[in-house]
Amino acid sequence: MTNDTPYDFIAIGLGPFNLGLACLAEPLDGVRSLFLEKKNQFAWHSGMLLEGTTLQNPFLADMVSMADPTNPLSYLNYCKQQGRLYTYYIRENWYLTRQEFDRYCKWAAAQLKNVRYQHNVQEIWHDPKRACYVVAGACGPHNTAFQLLTKKLVIGIGGVPYIPACFTKAEGAVEAVHTSNYLSNKANLQRCKNITVIGSGQSGAEVYQDLLLESERHRYTLNWVTRASRFFQMENAKLTLELITPDYGNYFYGLKPEVKHKVLDDQRSIYNGINQSLIERIYETLDERSHREAPATRQMTNLALKHCEYVSGSGQWALTFEHTQLGHHYIHFTDGLVFATGYRYQLPSFIEGIRERIRWDSAGRYDPSKSWAVDHQNREIYVQNVGLQSHGLTNPDLGLACYRNSRLLAELTGQDPYPCEPHTAFQDFAPAADSGFELLDGQGTFS
Ligand SMILES: Cc1cc2nc3c(=O)[nH]c(=O)nc-3n(C[C@H](O)[C@H](O)[C@H](O)COP(=O)(O)OP(=O)(O)OC[C@H]3O[C@@H](n4cnc5c(N)ncnc54)[C@H](O)[C@@H]3O)c2cc1C
Structure with a gap:
């Protein structure tokens, strides 16, 4: 060769x-x-x-x-x-x-x-x-x-790490990091007086909990902000997990593009939410520290980031948000900023x-x-x-x-060295030929 x-x-x-x-x-x-x-x-x-x-x-x-x-x-x-x-x-x-x-x-x-x-x-x-x-x-x-x-x-x-388009890098600015670089920037972030984490997926929750646990030692205040209407948990009920099987993948592939779009939107909490155990740990931490003189922390939903600008005089980031349900606008100043805003292809x-x-x-x-x-x-x-x-x-x-x-x-x-099991889910995502559910004509009429 x-x-x-x-x-x-x-x-x-x-x-x-x-x-x-x-x-x-x-x-x-x-x-x-x-x-x-x-x-x-x-x-x-x-x-x-x-x-x-x-x-x-x-x-x-x-x-x-x-x-x-x-x-x-x-x-x-x-x-x-x-x-x-x-x-x-x-x-x-x-x-x-x-x-x-x-x-x-x-x-x-x-x-x-x-x-x-x-x-x-x-x-x-x-x-x-x-x-x-x-x-x-x-x-x-x-x-x-x-x-x-x-x-x-x-x-x-x-x-590649995704940062909202409204953000522009600023020369000499204090910390603004994407979660993909969190660990190497953590020490610098913790020197800030206040830190804002934007995004409520699993990475956002992990960074929030990590910073929360050490906030008393470093004395920074901490905000966790999301445009979502709640900090939602990743679904892991058994029959829901059957959607992460080859059977479901095959069914989904055959749907019309406009249907796929709607279905995916509906399934966000299956592939995008926070682990139940992590939500529980965050809640326990919040409760424990509420009995002490701990620096303030807030979790805020419904706030979509609209503008993000570095104010060189104060050395802070000015963040403008729109409340997705009330329509009100808010400005918030922060020293440290973490974008937990995911990745894009x-x-x-x-x-x-x-x-x-x-x-x-x-x-x-x-x-x-x-x-x-x-x-x-x-x-x-x-x-x-x-x-x-x-x-x-x-x-x-x-x-x-x-x-x-x-x-x-x-x-x-051109061979099949690792054949897959013929059935990978109990449920039918569309009635099978032997299911006893017979397909009617396009009008749904029975003749
Ligand atoms: C923090 C985190 C935790 C996650 N946890 C889970 C989980 O628990 N379960 C789950 O199902 N999913 C999880 N995911 C989602 C997903 O599984 C991971 O993002 C996974 O790493 C994706 O794998 P990948 O192989 O597609 O890409 P990547 O892991 O991003 O790897 C791509 C590789 O390609 C290399 N590369 C890029 N361009 C070139 C080039 N031009 N030439 C040569 N090499 C190149 C890069 O250096 C990189 O090493 C997680 C994602 C993140 C960010």
């Missing part, structure tokens, strides 16, 4: 989704895969590896188990290899801490031979003569140019060279097939974790990573 022999597929990015794909691909005989990551090692949201925070999925949502429980890169084998299987068994720790998940992923990544770090993909183009793609970029400590050939591509580059610049080969929807986003292919032939370019609008809430969930990766491998290899 020469350097000119194209890989069967090259995957770009090594977050948990592509790491799972790498773990499942490596044991497959005759499959030549390569994973390119721009960082110098695997690292999972390192700015948010807060003490005690946990995954929102059970430990079985590791890199391999839901596709192949016998794979040696399972979490349980990680415990065994670390000599910690009994500790884990006795601890009965269903939800791993995020630090532990990161350690496990690093361990799994270190076993793989099909990964290259410090490889920043900058350009991709199609070479019709060789009937393959050329993946190019810079690698290593000196940004040396590289070019690699591949028949197929998997793009798994995650999202940003089209990478390397897409430009293959733009013509990709199918786009009317909003300029990828338009993935049911098997996550985005090229016109549905057999060359695949995407990970960018199909919320097409594939629904199953798209960003780590619990379905193994499923998607097993389907991707079926597409990428």
